Amino acid sequence: MKNASAFLASAAVIGVLCGVGAAHAATAGAIKNVVLVHGGFVDGSGWKGVYDILEKDGYKVTIVQNPTSSLEDDVAVTRRTLAAQDGPTILVGHSYGGVVITESGNDPKVRGLVYIAAFAPDTGESVSSLIANPPPGAAVPPILPPQDGYLFLDRSKFSASFAADVKPAQADFMAASQVPWGLNALNGKVTEPAWKGKPSWYLVTADDRMIPAPAQRQMANRAKATVAETAGSHAIYVSNPKVVADIIEQAAKGAAK
Template sequence: MKDVVQLKKSLGIILFILLLSLSVNTVSAQKQVKNIVLVHGAFADGSGWEEVYKILKKKGFNVSITANPNTSFTEDVAAAKRSIDRIEGQIILVGHSYGGAIITEAGDSDKVAGLVYIAAFVPDAGETLLQLVKSGPPTPNSGIEAPTADGFIWYGKAKFHSGFCADLSKEKADFLYDSQVPIAASAFVAPITKASWKNKPSWYIVATDDQTVPIEGARFMAKRAHSKVTEIKASHAVYVSQAKAVADVIVRAANESLK
């Protein structure tokens, strides 16, 4: 009889532990942000996010890719905000390169739970991209050209592969070059009005072989924003060449931003 009583007690304890574990896992799942908005930078379009998109979708995330026109900073921020506005629930906002400036401005929405910067600019209020670019030594392999007569800037063919995406195949680099979206020169002198990283948690990926955003500049901006930093040996196009590593950081942000 005592053995039966003891068995019932043991089964009760086991059941309690299982229910407690289920409760903890449910709460943890509820805290994970399920919406991701990806914002590309200059000299690129949304297609570069394809592998990151696929990885995140397989993990159950709702993923949206913003096709910012790169026609002016104001219009690019408006495009990101349109993506944010159509989503229900909390969002992790992700920006690559110039996209970092866009998410800094657009990220003040109450829907945005966290910011992920990928080899990106992280300006403060009142700063411009031009100020950040000039704040340190230029990258010698950058292929950014002078503005055209109509006020747009392209990334030149001669240095595109080596300066923008050296760790990709020539075939992939050619595709990225031919699909690039030029950026309005005016975007480089448009001051940031809202630095959302001051009241949002942030994560930063430093691409240690970056030939477009100087590495020390990236580290400075990440430190200033109190971002959680991950360094990846990759080119400026790290979100293309190291899609899994980038997706892992985004998932980490989704898991940690509401804690």
Template sequence: MAKADVTVVLAHGAWADGSSWARVITALETEAIKVQAAPLPLTSLADDVAALSRSLDRTEGPVVLAGHAYAGAVIALARRARVKALVYIAALAPDEGEKVADVFYRLAPHPKAPKLAPDDNGLIWLPEDAFATAFAQNASAEDHAVLAAVQRPISLNCITVPAGRPLWKDVPSWYLIAEQDRMIVPETQRFMAERMKATIRTQAVDHTPSVTAPAAVADVIREAVRSVSGN
């Protein structure tokens, strides 16, 4: 069991909120691992980093940050103090000077990937049917309904600004590659993970394994926690 002094802070991606981590949270807390889910506004990359910092301010001791999808860019810009490891769950990892959109659109999309466009407010919503066809195709109909109902749109300001120096250049990182991902091409995930020199774990899971394969996600996070705690 991991030491209780390590806190795991989870960051949700686009079209999701903290509830997307529910099954991972319960899996980790059965082992007495402290967990928080950071609420991100998805209004700009800077706003999301600031929101994550506020969540970090509520913790004490060493921290393991885990990000899903877009939130990979957010956790990489967190303050260095006390962050001892990063965990990427099918997540985007732009390098310094790159935009989130640069890595998201690096390769041709999956045939079932949704066509995305901003509305009049500059916000991108995921079409409701995309939760079943691309976002979490392995989830139940009940999960699809919840994911669609609680989705948060992402602003163009999150994906069109260059990122700063990423924290993965300075702290150990883990990366769960989702082989069945229809939102972020698995080959792009591997490219980013190898560029980061991350510890790579590969699973036959969809884009949102926190919902559809929480045990696999918890295993990777647990590995990072044990590395930090020495257990």
């Protein structure tokens, strides 16, 4: 017995020295599965920095690649991703991705929702209805007229509006690689908001020029979300993945209680 105890103690020390114990200790008692949902004009690759941090901290992360053609299609893709999870899951949405998680988050595997500078609609609301009456002086996103039922941002104004704190070369690439955002996604209405029955967290970006910070705060308060606020642009998940990963980890621990 004495030798066995000594062996176990040595193994624990070796595990800590190798970093194995530390990663699991960081998420002890937390929900381990995280699903990340991107918004309009971009794809899931922007989550790379957040993904790296969460995976290092012991989470199992899956990234949804929405077609952003319609809310119905995006919800279907997200639900298929949730079906593939092996247990309780934290569902995260950025921007329009907040609409997707609001509609798909009633899935029984979802234990908590995290909104990153995101829309959090109520019943019957859509992105279109939420942006219909911007407050006086609010920044107006440089959305170009629809082309065949899809939207793009003015490439010359993309950086200033969407990604002002992202490195210029990366912001330019994001502008050049925009994903068409369908009018059927913009106009898609939520039927049963998941935040009414699931705990929610919300990261407000104070310097956002796509969704004004006051609008973010209003939606977060309506959802009774746990709110954190940070300086940063709409692309905070790219420019400061650490602050985004932190609130996701907070949700993973809080929703497990």
